[in-house]
Amino acid sequence: MTRSKSLTRSTVGKKAVMAVTGLMLVGFLFFHALGNMKVFFGGDAFDHYSHWLRTVLTPILPHEGFLWLARVGLLAAVIGHIWSATSLALRAKRARPVKYAHRKPVQGSYAARTMRWGGVIVVLFVIYHILDLTTGHLNPNPDGGPFARLSADFAPSRWYVTAFYVLAVVTVGFHLRHGLWSAIQTLGRSNERREKFLKGVALGFSVLLCAMFLSVPFAVVTGLVK
Amino acid sequence: MNLTLRIWRQNGPGDKGRMVTYPLSDVSPDMSFLEMLDVLNEKLILDGEEPVAFDHDCREGICGACSLVINGTPHGPQKATTTCQLHMRHYKDGDTIDIEPWRARAFPVIKDLVVDRTAFDKIIQAGGYISAPTGSAPDAHAVPVPKADADAAFEAATCIGCGACVAACPNGSGMLFTAAKITHLGLVPQGQPERDERVLNMVHTHDELDFGGCTNTGECTAVCPKGIPLETIGRLNRDFLKASKV
Numbered sequence: 001m002t003r004s005k006s007l008t009r010s011t012v013g014k015k016a017v018m019a020v021t022g023l024m025l026v027g028f029l030f031f032h033a034l035g036n037m038k039v040f041f042g043g044d045a046f047d048h049y050s051h052w053l054r055t056v057l058t059p060i061l062p063h064e065g066f067l068w069l070a071r072v073g074l075l076a077a078v079i080g081h082i083w084s085a086t087s088l089a090l091r092a093k094r095a096r097p098v099k100y101a102h103r104k105p106v107q108g109s110y111a112a113r114t115m116r117w118g119g120v121i122v123v124l125f126v127i128y129h130i131l132d133l134t135t136g137h138l139n140p141n142p143d144g145g146p147f148a149r150l151s152a153d154f155a156p157s158r159w160y161v162t163a164f165y166v167l168a169v170v171t172v173g174f175h176l177r178h179g180l181w182s183a184i185q186t187l188g189r190s191n192e193r194r195e196k197f198l199k200g201v202a203l204g205f206s207v208l209l210c211a212m213f214l215s216v217p218f219a220v221v222t223g224l225v226k
Numbered sequence: 227m228n229l230t231l232r233i234w235r236q237n238g239p240g241d242k243g244r245m246v247t248y249p250l251s252d253v254s255p256d257m258s259f260l261e262m263l264d265v266l267n268e269k270l271i272l273d274g275e276e277p278v279a280f281d282h283d284c285r286e287g288i289c290g291a292c293s294l295v296i297n298g299t300p301h302g303p304q305k306a307t308t309t310c311q312l313h314m315r316h317y318k319d320g321d322t323i324d325i326e327p328w329r330a331r332a333f334p335v336i337k338d339l340v341v342d343r344t345a346f347d348k349i350i351q352a353g354g355y356i357s358a359p360t361g362s363a364p365d366a367h368a369v370p371v372p373k374a375d376a377d378a379a380f381e382a383a384t385c386i387g388c389g390a391c392v393a394a395c396p397n398g399s400g401m402l403f404t405a406a407k408i409t410h411l412g413l414v415p416q417g418q419p420e421r422d423e424r425v426l427n428m429v430h431t432h433d434e435l436d437f438g439g440c441t442n443t444g445e446c447t448a449v450c451p452k453g454i455p456l457e458t459i460g461r462l463n464r465d466f467l468k469a470s471k472v
């Protein structure tokens with residue numbers, strides 16, 4: 001078996017694909033959350049930031065060039081992540097044809113046990129999220145700017161949208177709590193001495209990211225930003 | 227004490243198998259778990275029934291033969307021990323105990339609670355060895371080994387290959403076993419010449435035998451009778467990626 005083949009076909013290689021694509025997506029999420037914080041500087045600052053994303057690196061790149069490069073990269077990461085996850089999930093299913101009659105989880109955290117279904121919820125949310133706030137198809141104010149869409153989205157009367165958003169963000173948090181450390185372990189960068197610390201970092205980062213994402217609907221619902 | 231046992235019975239590899247309930251009375255708290263099953267089997271034989279087949283050998287926690295999933299946990303509730311080291315004082319009168327074999331495609335059931343663990347031998351054959359010149363034994367300290375490496379290698383070498391890691395893993399992965407061997411041989415100088423080939427071949431064989439992939443849940447290390455740490459899998463990952471020239 002050649003080395004390149006062994007990499008993409010083996011379980012360890014697939015995990016490495018999952019880890020690297022996952023870390024790319026975490027990087028995106030962090031900058032996405034950071035950009036969202038613009039909302040606390042007012043609607044104009046938020047819209048201006050959104051506009052800037054379309055003009056960054058122009059005129060070396062065409063209008064929205066950077067944005068599309070990022071989108072292509074993210075799509076590739078998402079496809080790689082889902083491909084490796086699906087492939088490993090199917091393999092796990094095949095590896096235990098007869099289930100236990102009596103089974104209880106021993107150590108794995110809630111986050112670790114819900115990676116697969118959590119991932120499915122996140123994908124469904126991302127699809128909705130793009131149709132809602134990026135393309136505007138599912139937004140009550142499709143012709144408005146980014147901030148207008150945002151404030152229309154989290155209007156108190158549409159509490160169920162806010163609730164779904166909160167659920168999705170918390171799911172992402174759980175996903176990252178296990179996923180971040182797991183990626184580091186998969187890439188061989190964890191050991192017994194570092195394990196506790198790295199798990200702490202993963203938890204802290206997940207909580208911070210959740211807090212940043214949840215602060216936006218919280219600010220809109222409470223009228224903190226108008 | 228009186229117990230209700232629910233035990234997996236399967237006549238052979240082709241049989242579908244089922245959980246069968248057996249009441250057992252007058253169990254002494256001083257019995258080991260396997261002695262309790264011996265008592266059940268004596269009773270079954272006297273009643274003209276087929277005794278329950280289960281693997282056991284040394285009964286002192288070093289051979290790796292005993293392999294029972296007890297109430298959903300491989301080797302039962304006591305940490306860092308094998309089934310044979312578990313005693314009935316951990317149970318109380320009236321308890322119901324579910325006893326199942328290791329469940330994995332790579333470990334097919336031979337009969338009742340006995341599974342075929344040849345798959346582990348195949349992983350060892352793929353690279354769980356070093357090549358050394360024959361002849362008289364070398365001096366014990368001819369090749370110096372850093373103490374920390376020797377300790378970590380020895381810790382990994384305590385793996386008895388029982389397969390509890392596979393039985394506990396939600397993915398049916400044999401990664402902790404494989405990683406223990408990678409660590410055991412990869413940390414000492416004698417294991418260096420074949421280090422790259424070893425990890426590639428052992429992981430490849432592991433995957434070919436229909437074990438699942440690791441998702442770092444840590445179920446394996448929690449049930450391991452020898453407490454093989456999860457960091458061994460991190461070391462396997464690192465060695466594998468390095469050997470794959472990533």
